[in-house]
Amino acid sequence: MMDRVIICGYFNFPRGGAAANYVQAIAKVFLALDKKVIVISNRNSDVKLEGNEYQGIKVEDVHLREDKFGHYLDFNFLIGKYYKKILTKYSIDSCDFIIAYSRDPFILNSVLKIGKKVGAKTGVCLVEWFEKKDYNRWFSNIGYWKSQIAFYKTNFKFDYIFPISTYIEDYYMNRNCRTFRLPCLVDTEEFEYNEKLIDDKKIFIFPGNGKMKDALEETIQAFSMLNDEEALRLEFHICGVGKFAKQVIEEHNLENSSAGKIIIHDWMPYEELVDLYQKAHFMILARDISRMTLANFPSKIPETLSYGIIPICSRVGDYTKLYLKDGENSLIMDGCDVNTILLAIRRALAMTKQEIIEYSNRCRITAETKFDYRKWVRPLENFFE
Missing domain, CATH: 3.40.50.2000 (Glycogen Phosphorylase B;)
Structure with a gap:
């Protein structure tokens, strides 16, 4: 049985957008199952953490190089080494569960290699399925080719797949993958709910x-x-x-x-x-x-x-x-x-x-x-x- 859940990606955590909120909700599900949850991502500096935690979730910041050329190389080609280094620091073992929220094959392969090496289970969250027409200059677009490699090759190597929709779920289920569909979730108790006031506008x-x-x-x-x-x-x-x-x-x-x-x-x-x-x-x-x-x-x-x-x-x-x-x-x-x-x-x-x-x-x-x-x-x- 898993003891720790480690979620890896580059999504400006916490509160940095839809991806960060999606991961936050998933993390809360695992916290409710009494698991220790660690999120490895670039950090949203606009949100203050308590120590290195946010709502019970430990946050491990990913620092890429800040100069323009170095950041481009890190983000597009070398990012996997950052995740490998951090995962190694946490001494991952067979009782851990590593989840990737990413379309980047370098991040995905880092998770897979560490997991396979120590016998840890691995999972991947799939929230998009793009076509060529969704990318400008798709032929020379690095993001397009990385997403294609991830979707049609790398994702199949994970133990579990967490699709966001039935549309993605059907694709992987029909190819004998172990899937659990997870739409976007919320914490309805996080903020106060009041019945709407209706005025002239x-x-x-x-x-x-x-x-x-x-x-x-x-x-x-x-x-x-x-x-x-x-x-x-x-x-x-x-x-x-x-x-x-x-x-x-x-x-x-x-x-x-x-x-x-x-x-x-x-x-x-x-x-x-x-x-x-x-x-x-x-x-x-x-x-x-x-x-x-x-x-x-x-x-x-x-x-x-x-x-x-x-x-x-x-x-x-x-x-x-x-x-x-x-x-x-x-x-x-x-x-x-x-x-x-x-x-x-x-x-x-x-x-x-x-x-x-x-x-x-x-x-x-x-x-x-x-x-x-x-x-x-x-x-x-x-x-x-």
Whole structure:
């Protein structure tokens, strides 16, 4: 039986984005199983640790060289040696369980070599499945080729695979891999939950981060088509992708439209984002159907559900297939074109205060019963047994 769980990757831990939050929730599942958890990652300097721990998770910082050329070499070609060195320091043995959260074959192979050498079990978290079209200049893109090697070759060497979606799970299950599907999880008790206050304005949010999978350009255009009376009844906050949002508004000459009144946040401390979540009524997530969106599970779904925020989202992936139901805890769109998004916004604006409260409370219940990490402790324990 495992004594320690070591999670390796480069995801700006803690609170540095969706990847860091995903790992944090998984770590809490193992902590609930009375395991000691160590996260080996670059550290988010904006978050203060207690000693070298965050919420009971030991954090081991990965320091790459800081000069531009040295960092490029380390990040793209030499990063595996950093993980090998740290893992060796911890005297890994057969009672340890090493998990990689990475698409980098150098990191993955470091985990595999250490694990194989001492007889420790290994696992890999798979949260993306990209195609050539998802990369600029894919032929010369190092990230593309490393992800292909990882997905189609290296991942099969792990003892366990933790896919984020049924789409990825099916691929590996059909090739006789031992899989346990882990969507994005949350801690619904970490922050206080209050029933939504409904005043004259309804607050819409778009929390973005990382590789853009969402039809944000079409979403901004849809908001620009609202009439003045409609625009006065809402606020639309865009978080994390301010530069892209500003470019869209400028390119489409939307400065004098309703889109010009959008509130754009370039970057927000997590505590400020939580304050916005506690006020917000709707989260809008428009996506096309592709391998990338079918394979992914956006962390913004369970995260915003836990604050009682109603998702307005396109029908794609596990979240609309398994967890959300139109007219109960969400407003589902079929497609992501401008007119479809506009109709969904107007549908939200037409909801009564009582309807918003009822939907919001059902969102919170969905988060508590489907995505709280505590609900996944026993299933994961059963999987290992």
